[in-house]
Structures are given as structure tokens and as C-alpha cells.
Amino acid sequence: MEDTTTDRRVRKTKKMLRQALTKLLLEKDIKDISVMELTELADINRGTFYLHYKDIYDLYEQIENELLDKFKNIFDKHFHEKHREILFPIVLEAFEFLAKNADICLVILSSGDTGFLTKLIELGKPKKKEEWREFLGEMDEEYYEYYYSYITSGCVGLLRTWFTGGMKESPKKMAELAGKMIESNKVIK
Numbered sequence: 001m002e003d004t005t006t007d008r009r010v011r012k013t014k015k016m017l018r019q020a021l022t023k024l025l026l027e028k029d030i031k032d033i034s035v036m037e038l039t040e041l042a043d044i045n046r047g048t049f050y051l052h053y054k055d056i057y058d059l060y061e062q063i064e065n066e067l068l069d070k071f072k073n074i075f076d077k078h079f080h081e082k083h084r085e086i087l088f089p090i091v092l093e094a095f096e097f098l099a100k101n102a103d104i105c106l107v108i109l110s111s112g113d114t115g116f117l118t119k120l121i122e123l124g125k126p127k128k129k130e131e132w133r134e135f136l137g138e139m140d141e142e143y144y145e146y147y148y149s150y151i152t153s154g155c156v157g158l159l160r161t162w163f164t165g166g167m168k169e170s171p172k173k174m175a176e177l178a179g180k181m182i183e184s185n186k187v188i189k
Contacts, residue, residue: 016042095171
């Protein structure tokens with residue numbers, strides 16, 4: 001029972017630090033954020049911060065890794081089925097997840113750092129020729145990378161527009177829109 005209480009407290013502490021970091025990142029670059037400033041905003045003792053993180057960059061990296069793990073779980077959950085059958089459910093679940101984590105996603109998407117997006121794009125990338133065919137249909141293999149790059153760049157642009165526009169549309173509407181855009185592009189043969 002005590003472990004549950006401890007876990008809850010740790011989760012609460014990490015959540016407060018994440019929210020404080022997100023707020024500060026909307027105002028300034030990560031290099032300009034001090035641990036003291038972060039912990040004061042989160043109303044957390046500096047010692048408590050150092051129990052969990054080495055520095056601000058470690059906190060940011062752990063947040064990114066948690067997001068990537070969640071996306072990996074979404075992809076893994078759906079990729080055992082054929083592409084045509086999974087496109088909408090996977091895109092919908094991804095948009096729902098993004099909506100729940102809009103604060104940090106907005107910060108990541110609006111930053112100049114492309115490392116997170118590159119890792120995210122690589123997560124969904126087919127690994128074998130059969131997976132490419134399921135995803136893209138029959139086409140010349142030489143175009144696989146181009147087509148994937150085109151799709152993912154469009155999705156990133158769609159996300160940026162959605163986030164910066166205040167997320168007026170529901171995750172379901174955005175998933176439908178993304179799915180239509182992806183499906184409407186004709187494959188080069």
C-alpha cells in the first residue's frame with residue numbers, strides 16, 4: 001500500500017515539474033531555464049528535483065522518451081493488421097494522445113529542435129518490404145522513402161496548424177482529415 005502512495009506522489013511531482021517546464025518553454029529557450037526557477041514554479045524542493053533528474057535537459061529528455069514510448073505502443077498495437085484496416089484507428093488514437101498532451105506537444109512542435117519529430121517519424125516507418133507494400137500499396141520500391149517523407153511532412157504540418165490554431169477541431173475530425181489526405185494521394189507506379 002505504501003508503494004502506491006509513493007508512486008502517486010512521484011507521479012504528482014513529475015507532473016508538476018512537466019507542467020512547469022512546459023510553461024517556461026513557452027516563454028524561453030531551455031538553456032535559459034534554471035532548476036531554481038523551475039522548482040519555484042512547480043512548488044517543489046530543488047532536492048526533490050534532483051532525486052529524479054540530473055538537470056533540466058534530463059527532465060526534457062525523459063518527457064520526450066515517455067511520449068515516444070506512448071507512440072510506440074500505439075503503433076505496435078495496430079500494426080499487426082493490414083494498413084487499409086488500421087489507418088483510421090491508429091491516426092485517431094495518435095490524435096487523441098496528442099490532444100491529451102497538447103501542452104508539451106505544442107512546445108516540441110514550435111521549437112527548432114527536430115530530434116523528437118525525427119524519432120517519432122522513424123517509429124512509424126515500415127521496416128520490411130512487405131510492410132511498405134501494405135502501407136503504400138504496389139509501387140516501385142525506389143519511391144518508398146519519398147512517399148513516406150511526403151506523408152510524414154504533411155502530418156507534421158497538419159499537427160502544427162492544428163496546435164497553433166487552438167485545436168478547434170476534435171481529434172476524431174483531425175484523424176479523418178489526415179486519413180483522407182493520406183489516402184487521396186495517388187501512388188506513383
